[in-house]
Structures are given as C-alpha cells and as structure tokens.
Amino acid sequence: MSVSSHLNPEPERRLWIIHENLRRTVEWTDLKLGALTGFAALQMALIKFVSPDGPVNHPALVLLAAILPVGILALSPLIEMPIRTPLLEPRPDKLAAIESLLESSDISRHPQAELVNRLDKYLGGGVTATPYYEDIVGQIVINARLVSRKRRLLVAACSLAGVVQLALLGQLLWR
Numbered sequence: 001m002s003v004s005s006h007l008n009p010e011p012e013r014r015l016w017i018i019h020e021n022l023r024r025t026v027e028w029t030d031l032k033l034g035a036l037t038g039f040a041a042l043q044m045a046l047i048k049f050v051s052p053d054g055p056v057n058h059p060a061l062v063l064l065a066a067i068l069p070v071g072i073l074a075l076s077p078l079i080e081m082p083i084r085t086p087l088l089e090p091r092p093d094k095l096a097a098i099e100s101l102l103e104s105s106d107i108s109r110h111p112q113a114e115l116v117n118r119l120d121k122y123l124g125g126g127v128t129a130t131p132y133y134e135d136i137v138g139q140i141v142i143n144a145r146l147v148s149r150k151r152r153l154l155v156a157a158c159s160l161a162g163v164v165q166l167a168l169l170g171q172l173l174w175r
Helices: 011-050 057-075 112-123 131-174
Strands: none
Touching: 011 057, 011 112, 011 131, 057 131, 112 131
16 A cells, blocks of 8 residues: 555645635735835825825824835735744634634644644645645745734734824814
C-alpha cells in the first residue's frame, strides 16, 4: 500500500481554495485602503482650498492627515512580515468550539503547526501527509494574518474618516 492511497484526494484543491479566497480578500482590502487614502488626500485639499475658515477645518485636517500614514502603512510591504504583531492581529486566546476555519480572523489566531492538525480534521485527512500541504497551510496562515492586519488598519482609517465626515456635516448644518 502506498503512502498516498489512504489520503483524501481533495486536500490540495481545498487548501488552494482557502488560500485563493484569502488572497482575493487581501487584494480587495488593498483596493479599499488605497481608495480611502486617496479620498482623504483629496478631501484635505478640498477643505484647505474651498473653505479654509471653518471652525472644524483644522481638526478635520489633522484627522485626515492621520489617515494617510495609516493607509501607507497598510499598503507597505512592512505589513507583510510573517511574525505576529500584537496590535494588528487578534490575540491567540482560547478558541471557541464553533469557529470557522475559512475566516481570516479565526485562522490568524492559530500557529501553523496547530492549524495543520485542525485543517487535517476539518478537510477530512491528508493535510499532514506531506510537507507540501504544510507549506500551503503556512501560506494560508501568512495571508490570514495579512488580512487581519489590513482590516484592522482599514477599520481605524474608516473610523477617522467617519469622524471627519460627521464634523464637516455638523459644520454645514450649523451654518
């Protein structure tokens, strides 16, 4: 009996599906971050040149200026470091019994070795059979951490932009 005769024939295809979904999520998050960063820069110019005398303009410019480095950091290659970053990733707490091994936030909490074993059970066996599958799981972990980091930075940038929009709306309504 060969080594691979007892394996589920599907783990590679299933692992690549998980990997591709995470990769697409990274690309969409990058697109959103780029659009938000561009919007912040454009809005800064509009505030500065269209209505430079409003009482909310200076704080709004400061908050919009804070979005720019957040967006640049999120789009930089520095965010792609494989090590865990405490502020940008979920903590590896005790995991709930009902978790999705397809969600980036759940995957990023696992160390690679633990995820290999969990995915082996989740996908029906075969993941622990070869180092090749373990390497695919490693790429899945890296992409999941990347998605988690970028999503947290996107939430921070969106929060800042939301505060600015509310302040500018309040200024318009106050007039």
